[in-house]
Amino acid sequence: MELLIALIPALPLAGFLFAVLVGPRLDHVPIHGHGHTDDHHGTDTHDHEVDDSAFRPVPTEEEQRATSPHAGHADDLANAEGADGVIPADLSDGLGQAGHVTTGGERPRYRSWIIPTLFVGISWLISMAVFVQVIFGGQVFEVTIYEWIASGDFVINISFLVDELTAMLLLVVSTVGLLVHIYSIGYMDGDRGFWRFFAYLNLFMFSMLLLILGDNFLMLYVGWEAVGLCSYALIGFWYKKPSAAGAAKKAFIVNRVGDFGFGLGIMMIWVNLGTLSFREVFDQIGTLDVTTITVIALLLFAGAVGKSAQFPLHVWLPDAMEGPTPVSALIHAATMVNAGVYLVARANPIFAEAPVAMWTVAIIGVFTAVFAAAIALTQNDIKKVLAYSTVSQLAYMFFALGIGAWTAAIFHLVSHGFFKGLLFMGSGSVIHGAGGEQDMRHMGNLRAKMRWTYVTMVIGSLALAGIPIFSGFFSKDEILAEAFNRGYLVFYVVGTIVAAMTAFYTFRMIFMTFWGEWRGPAAVWDHIHESAPTIVAPLVILAVPTVVLGLILGIPPEEGIIHGWLEPIFHDVTYVGALPGSILDGYNQRDETHHFELFGLGGLLLLVGASVAAAGVFLAYRWYVQRPESAARFVERIPLGLGPGMYRASANKYYVDDIYQLVWSRGGVLVSNALWWFDAKVIDGAVNGAGWLAATIGGALRKVQTGRVENYGLGIAAGLALVILVYATVVR
Amino acid sequence: MGIEGYLIVSTLLFGIGVFGFMARRNAILMLISIELMFNAVNLSLVAFNAYLPPANNAGAVFALMIMAVAAAEVTVGLALVIAIIRTRQTSEVDQYSDLKE
Numbered sequence: 001m002e003l004l005i006a007l008i009p010a011l012p013l014a015g016f017l018f019a020v021l022v023g024p025r026l027d028h029v030p031i032h033g034h035g036h037t038d039d040h041h042g043t044d045t046h047d048h049e050v051d052d053s054a055f056r057p058v059p060t061e062e063e064q065r066a067t068s069p070h071a072g073h074a075d076d077l078a079n080a081e082g083a084d085g086v087i088p089a090d091l092s093d094g095l096g097q098a099g100h101v102t103t104g105g106e107r108p109r110y111r112s113w114i115i116p117t118l119f120v121g122i123s124w125l126i127s128m129a130v131f132v133q134v135i136f137g138g139q140v141f142e143v144t145i146y147e148w149i150a151s152g153d154f155v156i157n158i159s160f161l162v163d164e165l166t167a168m169l170l171l172v173v174s175t176v177g178l179l180v181h182i183y184s185i186g187y188m189d190g191d192r193g194f195w196r197f198f199a200y201l202n203l204f205m206f207s208m209l210l211l212i213l214g215d216n217f218l219m220l221y222v223g224w225e226a227v228g229l230c231s232y233a234l235i236g237f238w239y240k241k242p243s244a245a246g247a248a249k250k251a252f253i254v255n256r257v258g259d260f261g262f263g264l265g266i267m268m269i270w271v272n273l274g275t276l277s278f279r280e281v282f283d284q285i286g287t288l289d290v291t292t293i294t295v296i297a298l299l300l301f302a303g304a305v306g307k308s309a310q311f312p313l314h315v316w317l318p319d320a321m322e323g324p325t326p327v328s329a330l331i332h333a334a335t336m337v338n339a340g341v342y343l344v345a346r347a348n349p350i351f352a353e354a355p356v357a358m359w360t361v362a363i364i365g366v367f368t369a370v371f372a373a374a375i376a377l378t379q380n381d382i383k384k385v386l387a388y389s390t391v392s393q394l395a396y397m398f399f400a401l402g403i404g405a406w407t408a409a410i411f412h413l414v415s416h417g418f419f420k421g422l423l424f425m426g427s428g429s430v431i432h433g434a435g436g437e438q439d440m441r442h443m444g445n446l447r448a449k450m451r452w453t454y455v456t457m458v459i460g461s462l463a464l465a466g467i468p469i470f471s472g473f474f475s476k477d478e479i480l481a482e483a484f485n486r487g488y489l490v491f492y493v494v495g496t497i498v499a500a501m502t503a504f505y506t507f508r509m510i511f512m513t514f515w516g517e518w519r520g521p522a523a524v525w526d527h528i529h530e531s532a533p534t535i536v537a538p539l540v541i542l543a544v545p546t547v548v549l550g551l552i553l554g555i556p557p558e559e560g561i562i563h564g565w566l567e568p569i570f571h572d573v574t575y576v577g578a579l580p581g582s583i584l585d586g587y588n589q590r591d592e593t594h595h596f597e598l599f600g601l602g603g604l605l606l607l608v609g610a611s612v613a614a615a616g617v618f619l620a621y622r623w624y625v626q627r628p629e630s631a632a633r634f635v636e637r638i639p640l641g642l643g644p645g646m647y648r649a650s651a652n653k654y655y656v657d658d659i660y661q662l663v664w665s666r667g668g669v670l671v672s673n674a675l676w677w678f679d680a681k682v683i684d685g686a687v688n689g690a691g692w693l694a695a696t697i698g699g700a701l702r703k704v705q706t707g708r709v710e711n712y713g714l715g716i717a718a719g720l721a722l723v724i725l726v727y728a729t730v731v732r
Numbered sequence: 733m734g735i736e737g738y739l740i741v742s743t744l745l746f747g748i749g750v751f752g753f754m755a756r757r758n759a760i761l762m763l764i765s766i767e768l769m770f771n772a773v774n775l776s777l778v779a780f781n782a783y784l785p786p787a788n789n790a791g792a793v794f795a796l797m798i799m800a801v802a803a804a805e806v807t808v809g810l811a812l813v814i815a816i817i818r819t820r821q822t823s824e825v826d827q828y829s830d831l832k833e
Contacts, residue, residue: 705831705832706829706832707828707829707830707831707832708825708826708829708832709762709825709828710754710757710825710826713753713754713762714754717750717753717754
C-alpha cells in the first residue's frame with residue numbers, strides 16, 4: 001500500500017512524460033480542413049466592453065447585428081473563419097464525430113489522450129482505495145520514499161502523509177481530474193495542441209497530488225509552485241491569442257505576490273523551529289510566542305490569498321477564464337484554487353494559536369464573499385459569472401476557517417469542487433454548442449436543444465444556490481449555522497445575504513442561457529446540438545455527488561458523518577479566542593453539548609438558508625423569465641439615482657483592475673522612470689564625471705609639454721630657485 | 733683664505749652651468765653645461781669635507797661617486813645626442829619637438 005501511494009502522483013508524471021515524448025506522433029492534424037487551428041485563436045478579439053446597454057437582458061437588434069459570433073466573444077472552440085467562411089466549420093462538426101473535412105486530405109486522428117487518461121484513471125483507482133482505507137479503515141499513511149535534501153540540519157524527505165484531510169482532497173482532485181481528462185477528449189478535439197493539452201493536464205495532476213500528499217511544507221510548496229506553473233501554461237494554452245497570453249502572465253504574477261509571503265512563512269517556520277515536517281511543526285508550534293506565530297500564520301495566509309483568489313489578489317481568477325473550459329473546471333474551480341483552503345486547514349494548529357490571523361482570515365473571507373458575489377450579479381460572460389462565483393464560494397470557505405469551523409470549510413470545499421466542476425464543464429458544453437459564444441445576452445432557449453447539459457447544469461446550479469437536498473445546501477448552511485452558533489452575527493447576516501445573491505446570479509445564468517428566446521444569430525441556432533458523449537458523461541457523473549453528497553455527509557447538519565472523519569485532524573484545535581465580531585465571550589470552542597434540532601434553532605437556520613436561496617431563484621425567474629425589463633427598472637428605481645452608477649461599478653468589477661493598473665502598472669512605470677533618471681543622471685553622472693574631471697585636468701596639463709628642452713630647463717631652474725627661496729625665507 | 737673662496741667659485745661655476753644650459757641651443761654644449769654644474773657641486777663637497785669636522789670623509793666619497801655617475805651619464809647622454817644628431821642632421825634642440833603636446 002505504501003508504494004501504491006507514491007504511484008498516485010507518479011502515474012500522472014509518467015503520463016506527462018509520455019505525452020511530451022510520444023504525443024506529437026500520435027496526433028495527426030491535417031493542415032487544412034477540420035475546423036479550428038491555433039491560428040484562428042490568434043485573430044479572435046475579446047473585448048467585453050461594459051456599457052449601459054448591458055441593462056437590458058434582451059439585446060436590441062443593432063446589438064444583435066453588431067455582435068455576430070465572428071466579431072467578438074468567440075472563445076474556446078472558436079469558430080474558424082477559414083474553411084468555408086459563412087458558418088464556422090466546427091458548428092456542424094460533432095465532437096469526436098468529425099462529420100466532414102472541408103478541403104480534402106486525411107481525416108484527423110487524435111490518440112495522444114489514451115495513455116495520460118489511462119494513467120490518471122489508474123491513479124484515481126489507487127486514490128479511491130486509499131480513500132476507503134483512510135476514511136473507513138481509520139488508517140493514516142505516512143510513507144517516506146527517500147531522503148531528498150540533507151544539508152546539515154536541513155533534512156527534507158520525500159514522504160507522503162495521507163490522513164482524513166488529505167483523503168477528502170484526494171477524492172475531489174482525483175475524481176474531477178479524471179472526469180476532466182475524459183471531458184477534454186471531446187472538448188479539445190480538433191485542436192492543434194491536443195497532445196500538449198494532455199501533457200499539461202497530467203503535469204498539473206502530478207503537481208496537485210504532490211501538493212496534497214506531501215508531509216512537509218517544502219513538498220507542499222513545490223506542488224504549490226508547480227500547479228501555478230501548470231495554471232500559467234494552461235491559461236495561456238492558446239498562446240497566440242494576446243488576451244490569453246496576458247491572462248496567463250497576470251495569473252502567474254499575481255500568484256507570485258502571495259507565494260512570496262508563503263515562502264517567507266516557510267522560512268520563518270524553519271528559522272524558528274528547525275523543521276518543516278507537518279507533524280513536528282504542529283507539535284512544537286506552541287513553544288513560540290504569539291507574535292511569531294501570528295506572523296507565520298499571516299504569511300502562510302498570504303499564499304492562500306493568492307492561490308485561492310481572495311481579495312485583494314482575486315483579479316487573476318476571472319481573467320484565467322481565457323483558458324480552455326476544461327482547465328477552468330479543473331484548475332480554477334475544483335482543485336488548484338482549493339489549495340489555499342487546504343493550506344489553512346492543514347496548518348490549523350498554527351492558525352488556532354494566532355487569533356489575529358484567524359480574524360484576518362474571517363474578515364477577508366466575508367468581505368471577498370460579498371464583493372465577488374456583487375460582481376457576479378452583473379457579468380454577462382457565462383464563465384465570468386462562474387469565476388466570480390468561485391471566488392465568492394472560496395471566500396465562504398475562508399470565512400468558515402477564520403471562525404474555526406474547519407470541518408464545515410472542508411465540507412464546502414468537497415461539495416463545491418464537485419458542483420462547480422460540473423457547472424464549468426456544463427458551461428463549456430454550452431459554449432461549444434452555441435458556436436463559441438460566451439455572452440449570455442446572445443444565448444437563450446438552449447434547453448430545447450441541449451437537454452442533458454440543461455438538466456445537469458440545473459442540478460449544479462441548485463447546489464450552488466443552496467436549494468435543499470443538494471450538496472451546496474448542507475455545506476453552505478453549515479458554515480452559516482456555525483457562524484451563528486459561535487456568535488458571529490454580523491458574519492452570519494452577510495453570509496446569508498451572499499447566499500441570496502448566489503442563488504440570484506446562478507439562476508440568472510440558467511435563465512439567460514437555457515430559457516427565453518434564442519437571441520443569437522439565427523444561422524447559429526440551426527447548428528446547435530447536444531455535445532458529444534465524452535462531454536456529457538462527466539456532467540452526468542458529477543451530477544451524482546452533487547445530489548447525494550450533502551445527504552450522505554451532511555446529515556444531521558453540523559454533526560454529519562464528515563465531522564467524524566475529520567475529527568482526528570481538527571479535534572485538538574481548541575483555542576480560538578473570542579474574536580472581534582463575536583458576541584460570545586471567552587472561548588470560541590465547539591460546544592459539545594450543543595446538538596442539532598430539526599424543530600429548534602438548527603432547523604430554523606436551515607429554513608432561513610433555504611428561504612433566501614428560494615427567494616434569489618424566484619427573483620431571477622421574475623426578472624429574467626417573466627418580465628425581462630424589470631431588472632433595468634429596478635436599477636433605475638434605486639434612490640438618489642445611484643442605480644446606474646452601482647451597476648456600472650459592479651459590471652466593471654469595482655474598478656479593482658483599473659486601480660491596480662493605475663497603481664502598480666502606471667505607478668511602476670513612474671517609479672521605474674524615476675529610478676532610471678537617478679541611474680542615468682546620478683550614478684552614471686558620477687562615473688562619467690570622474691572621467692571628465694581627469695580628462696580636463698590632464699588636457700590642461702598637456703599644454704606644459706612643449707617639446708622644447710629650454711622650457712623644461714627653465715622649469716627645473718625655476719623650481720630650484722623656488723626651493724632656495726623657500727629655504728632662505730621660510731625655513732631659516 | 734677660508735671655505736668662502738671655494739664656495740664662491742663653486743657658486744660661480746654652478747651659475748655658469750645653469751646659464752649655459754638655458755642659453756645654449758646646441759645639445760652637446762648643454763651636456764657640457766651640465767658637467768659644469770656637477771663639478772661645481774663636487775667642488776663644494778670636497779671643500780666642506782676639508783673644512784668641516786670630518787665624518788669618515790663622506791664629502792670626498794660622495795664627490796667620487798658623483799664623478800662615476802657623471803661619467804656614466806655623459807656616456808649615455810652623448811650616445812643619445814649623437815644618435816639624434818645623426819637622424820636629425822642637426823644639433824639644435826629646438827628641432828627636437830616631436831613628442832610635444
